Each structure stands twice: as structure tokens, then as C-alpha cells.
Amino acid sequence: MKGEVLGDLGLHMVAEDNVVTAIDDLEAGDEIPYDGGAIELAEDIPFGHKIALVALEPDDTVRKYGEPIGQATEAIAPGEWVHTHNIESKRGRGDVDAAEEEVA
Amino acid sequence: MxxxxxxxxxxxxxxxxxxxxxxxxxxxxxxxxxxxxxxxxxxxxxxxxxxxxxxxxxxxxxxxxxxxxxxxxxxxxxxxxxxxxxxxxxxxxxxxxxxxxxxxxxxxxxxxxxxxxxxxxxxxxxxxxxxxxxxxIPRVECDASELRFGVECGGSDATSGIAANPSVGAACDGLVKDGGTATFSETPEFIGAEHILSDRCADEDVRERLLDYVDQRESTAELMGVDLRGAQPSPGNQEGGLTTIEEKSLGAISKGGTSPVQGIVDYAEQLPVGGGLVLMDTPGYDVESVVGKVAGGCQVVAFTTGRGSTTGNPLAPVIKVTGNPQTADRLSNNMDVDASTVFDGESIDSVGERIYQTLLAVASGQQTAAELRRLEEFAINELQPNELRELRGNI
The missing domain is CATH 3.40.50.2300 (Response regulator)
Structure with missing residues (x-):
């Protein structure tokens, strides 16, 4: 597997990624070792889903594979689940273009 | 050899x-x-x-x-x-x-x-x-460089980009090294990863055409005033942990390996023999995409899936590869290669070698799970009126 496995719980694909992928079904309170400390999970995280390793502000870029995968739509604390409810894509957004045209 | x-x-x-x-x-x-x-x-x-x-x-x-x-x-x-x-x-x-x-x-x-x-x-x-x-007509020994190997993904989840896709990519690298052609497609799933692919293009012409194909697919969503989200990634992809098209694409492109991109062809256009890694412009719908590559000359297809897919093709054997341990277990009858061993410590290169050996065995006559069950889906990509008018210029 490429990347670094953190405590048998999460896969950190590239060092600069600010999220980690759960490699098991994880539970609230589980601790993922990171950067000399530990990230405590705020909620249950299913296998394959992502967890914030650092605090993210709205519009912050979320990185996985060392690449941008979207932007935060709200503040996200370390240990929180990162998914469609709190980050969004900036690509293929015909809906945004259509809304902007209506405003104009 | x-x-x-x-x-x-x-x-x-x-x-x-x-x-x-x-x-x-x-x-x-x-x-x-x-x-x-x-x-x-x-x-x-x-x-x-x-x-x-x-x-x-x-x-x-x-x-x-x-x-x-x-x-x-x-x-x-x-x-x-x-x-x-x-x-x-x-x-x-x-x-x-x-x-x-x-x-x-x-x-x-x-x-x-x-x-x-x-x-x-x-x-x-x-x-x-x-x-x-x-x-x-008898079977005779043929060089692996005669193979055009199509790779596809469907029912992707977070394991696709971690285990199955990079392992199939390692097999593609092996075939390209041995002189063959590997190809992957599904242009909507280049969106957000096209900068990586374009850096690997062999020359400026290939780079320009690749970015043009991606623009066309992305502008189709813009033309229709719709949001790719909901379809890309699909609800199933999202349940499997994929949040955005960028994340899905970054995992998807690893199934082609790491070779230079030597070219990009139209849907169902002939792929070169001995051509290295060549891309094809296809939609994300997997059955149409597989058919495009088989029509382009691929004799064998590898199909990665996280959540589970059973699809095959009437003319080309389809090798199913999963990186999801649950799918490897539940759908074992429909899978050919278990790449979820990556989570137990098997290296990507080792799984890639297993896939390459499976490719050669299947090419020599070994039946895949889909062939044994006569799963033979076939669909041709239909150009939509707005694509015809806005993107192709003729109707």
C-alpha cells in the first residue's frame, strides 16, 4: 500500500494530505496517532471514509494523494468525518454557472 | 519474453x-x-x-x-x-x-x-x-506485445484508488515494458486529475487533445446547467467513501500505471498495436466504455470494482479485480483477482504481477468469472443532440 498507515486505523496517502482514510470501521473515541500526538475521532467513521487531521476553515483546500479534492464548506475540526456534507467539488458545476447567469 | x-x-x-x-x-x-x-x-x-x-x-x-x-x-x-x-x-x-x-x-x-x-x-x-x-485455427505462441489491454473501473469506492487501480496499473506498466498497448478511458473521470496526465503526455499535440477532450466532457455538464455531483461521484461511490469527482479521478487514473501517455483516440477508434499507454475518450458508463475499448481492438479487459460489478463482454474476456475485502468475500464467484490483500501487507507490485500473469493465462484460454457465467453486456455510446450540436458541430 502506498502511503503511511497510522496506528492500523488510517491510511495517510501523502505526507502533506490533511485527511486520512479509515482502513477499518472506526468508532467515536478511537485515536489515530499523528504528528507526535493523537487525533480523537468525533464520530463513527466507516471503512474507506475520510477524517480531518488538522483544523480546516471554510474554503480551505482538502488534499488527498497530495492533490486538491475539494474545498471545505464549513469549519472542520481534527477527528471529524470529511465528506459531502462539509466539502464540495469545484469541477463540472453547471449548476453554479446557471445560477450565476440568472443573477446576471 | x-x-x-x-x-x-x-x-x-x-x-x-x-x-x-x-x-x-x-x-x-x-x-x-x-x-x-x-x-x-x-x-x-x-x-x-x-x-x-x-x-x-x-x-x-x-x-x-x-x-x-x-x-x-x-x-x-x-x-x-x-x-x-x-x-x-x-x-x-x-x-x-x-x-x-x-x-x-x-x-x-x-x-x-x-x-x-x-x-x-x-x-x-x-x-x-x-x-x-x-x-x-490452432492456438500458437504469440508475443505479449500483440496485446491491447483495456482497463476499466466501475462501482468504485475508496479501495479502488488505494488497492485495485494501482495494482492493475502495475500490470499495465508490465505490459507496456513488454511492448504491448494498455488503455484506459472514462474521460469524466480525468476531471481533477488531468494535470497529472497532461504532465505525462509524450508531446504537446497529445497534451492539447487530452485537455480538449476533458473540456468537452466538463462543458457538457455546464451546457446542460447541471451539476456533475450526484452522478460523479455516484451515490454508490459516495457511500463507499468517495466525496468529489477530483478524488474519484485521482484514484481512477492510477489504473493505467505510470507510463507516458502516447496518444488519445476517439470512442471506438482503433488503438495502436505496440503503442504503450494510449487513452480513449469514452463516457463514464462502464458497459459503453468497455465496448468502446473492445471495438478499439482490446483483446482482454481488466475491470476494477470496489462495491461490486459483475459485467462482462461478448467478445473479450473481462478480468474482475477488487480491492474491497467485503466484495472479495461476498462476490467471490464474480471476481478473478483479490487485490484487497494490499490491506494485509501485499505490495502493489506483487498484486500487479499476479494480474499480469492472470492476463497472460486468460489470453491463453483460461476463462474469467464473467465468461463462465456468460455475462456479456453490450451497449454503444449514443451521442446526445446537445453533444452533436455544440461539441461536434454537425447533426
Whole structure:
């Protein structure tokens, strides 16, 4: 597997990624070792889903594979689940273009 | 050198299967083609589809190109083209392309035959005769460089980009090193990862065409005023942990390996032999995408899935690879390679080597899970009116 496995719980694909992928079904309170400390999970995280390793502000870029995968739509604390409810894509957004045209 | 036991053809590279293809020119001819193939035996394979008989010019061209590509795939030794007889889709053009590839070919019109019952009877006899012409072709040792290997993903989840896709990518790198062609497609799943692919393009022309194809796919969403989200990633992808198209794409492109991108071709356009890594512009819908690559000449396809997919193809064996431990367990009867061992510590290179050896074994005749179960989906990508008008310039 490429990347670094953190405590048998999460896969950190590239060092600069600010999220980690759960490699098991994880539970609230589980601790993922990171950067000399530990990230405590705020909620249950299913296998394959992502967890914030650092605090993210709205519009912050979320990185996985060392690449941008979207932007935060709200503040996200370390240990929180990162998914469609709190980050969004900036690509293929015909809906945004259509809304902007209506405003104009 | 890596090699496989294949069927030599008069023109082009060797096949890994020896089939008579029954190619319907429209939806109306499709049930007749199916019935002919059923009656004529297991070496006769039909390619039923939903295309109407009188499509706009650019769409008709794509249907004819796809059918001709299917009929000249190296796995096809002879072909029967079946039409209702009223289509503008040109059965003779398809048949001529098959003949130009040195294959025996026949055409059959339901109208001229005197209806469907008579057509099925005549067609089954024609197909059986065509099979008789190729039945004795022996398998002989062929160099792996004759292979065009298509890779596809469907039902992706977070394990796809971590385990299955990079492992298939390692197998692609192996084949490219041995002189073959590897290809992947699904252009909507380049969005957000195109900068990585474009950095790997062999020259400026390939780079420009790649970015142009991505722009066209992305602007289709913009033209329609819709959001790719909801479809890309799909609800199933999202449940499997994929949040955005960028994340899905970054995982998806790893299935092609790490070789330079030598070219990019249109849907169902012929792929070069011995061409290295070459991309194809296809939609994300996996059945249409697999068919595009088989029509482009791929003899074998590897299909990665996280959440589970069972799909196959009538003309090319499809090797199923999963990186999801649950899918490896639940759908073990439909999987060929378990890449979820990556989570237990097996290296990507080691799984990639297993996939490459499976490719050579399947090319030599070993049946895949989808073949054993006769799972043979076939669909042709239909150009939509807005694509025809806005993107292709002719309707």
C-alpha cells in the first residue's frame, strides 16, 4: 500500500494530505496517532471514509494523494468525518454557472 | 519474453478467443442476432444494442465505427452483419471493414429473408458455416506485445484508488515494458486529475487533445446547467467513501500505471498495436466504455470494482479485480483477482504481477468469472443532440 498507515486505523496517502482514510470501521473515541500526538475521532467513521487531521476553515483546500479534492464548506475540526456534507467539488458545476447567469 | 497462446489473424494482432460475431445494425435487428447466436452454438456471439436505425450523421458514424471495430477485434475470426433492412446504419460498410481485415463476412437482411423466422433460420446456418471456416485455427505462441489491454473501473469506492487501480496499473506498466498497448478511458473521470496526465503526455499535440477532450466532457455538464455531483461521484461511490469527482479521478487514473501517455483516440477508434499507454475518450458508463475499448481492438479487459460489478463482454474476456475485502468475500464467484490483500501487507507490485500473469493465462484460454457465467453486456455510446450540436458541430 502506498502511503503511511497510522496506528492500523488510517491510511495517510501523502505526507502533506490533511485527511486520512479509515482502513477499518472506526468508532467515536478511537485515536489515530499523528504528528507526535493523537487525533480523537468525533464520530463513527466507516471503512474507506475520510477524517480531518488538522483544523480546516471554510474554503480551505482538502488534499488527498497530495492533490486538491475539494474545498471545505464549513469549519472542520481534527477527528471529524470529511465528506459531502462539509466539502464540495469545484469541477463540472453547471449548476453554479446557471445560477450565476440568472443573477446576471 | 512474455507470451500467450493465441489465434493468428490474416490482418492485425492475434486473438485470445476465436468467435463468430453476429452484429445487428439496430435495436430492431438485435433480437434476431441474439437468436441466431443462441442457435449457432457457444462460439457464435451476438452484440445486441439499443441504437435506432436512422440516427443523425455523427451518431450513425459512431455506431458503424463501433460495429466495425467489434467485427475486426482480434478475438473475432468471422462475422455476420444482421439488419432489419430499413436502417441508414450501413451494414455493407461494417461488412466491408470486416472483409478488409481478412475475415470471412456475410450480411443478412430480415426484410429480404422474409421476416424474422426465416432470418433466424438463414442466419443460424450462415453463422454455423462461418464457424466451420475458423474452427480449426490452432492456438500458437504469440508475443505479449500483440496485446491491447483495456482497463476499466466501475462501482468504485475508496479501495479502488488505494488497492485495485494501482495494482492493475502495475500490470499495465508490465505490459507496456513488454511492448504491448494498455488503455484506459472514462474521460469524466480525468476531471481533477488531468494535470497529472497532461504532465505525462509524450508531446504537446497529445497534451492539447487530452485537455480538449476533458473540456468537452466538463462543458457538457455546464451546457446542460447541471451539476456533475450526484452522478460523479455516484451515490454508490459516495457511500463507499468517495466525496468529489477530483478524488474519484485521482484514484481512477492510477489504473493505467505510470507510463507516458502516447496518444488519445476517439470512442471506438482503433488503438495502436505496440503503442504503450494510449487513452480513449469514452463516457463514464462502464458497459459503453468497455465496448468502446473492445471495438478499439482490446483483446482482454481488466475491470476494477470496489462495491461490486459483475459485467462482462461478448467478445473479450473481462478480468474482475477488487480491492474491497467485503466484495472479495461476498462476490467471490464474480471476481478473478483479490487485490484487497494490499490491506494485509501485499505490495502493489506483487498484486500487479499476479494480474499480469492472470492476463497472460486468460489470453491463453483460461476463462474469467464473467465468461463462465456468460455475462456479456453490450451497449454503444449514443451521442446526445446537445453533444452533436455544440461539441461536434454537425447533426
Amino acid at each position: 512474455a507470451s500467450f497462446e493465441g489465434y493468428e489473424r490474416p490482418v492485425g494482432p492475434a486473438g485470445v478467443r476465436n468467435y463468430v460475431a453476429v452484429l445487428p445494425t439496430s435495436v430492431a435487428a438485435s433480437p434476431v442476432a441474439d437468436e441466431i447466436a443462441d442457435r449457432a452454438g457457444e462460439n457464435v456471439r451476438s452484440t445486441p444494442h439499443q441504437m435506432g436505425g436512422d440516427p443523425p450523421d455523427a451518431a450513425r458514424e459512431q455506431i458503424e465505427r463501433t460495429l466495425a471495430g467489434a467485427g475486426t477485434n482480434p478475438n473475432v475470426g468471422a462475422a455476420l452483419v444482421v439488419s432489419l433492412g430499413t436502417e441508414t446504419v450501413d451494414a455493407d460498410r461494417v461488412a466491408n471493414d470486416v472483409a478488409d481485415a481478412g475475415r470471412d463476412v456475410e450480411t443478412l437482411s430480415v426484410r429480404e429473408a422474409g421476416g424474422t423466422t426465416a432470418a433466424v433460420e438463414a442466419g443460424a446456418e450462415l453463422a454455423s458455416d462461418l464457424w466451420g471456416e475458423i474452427a480449426e
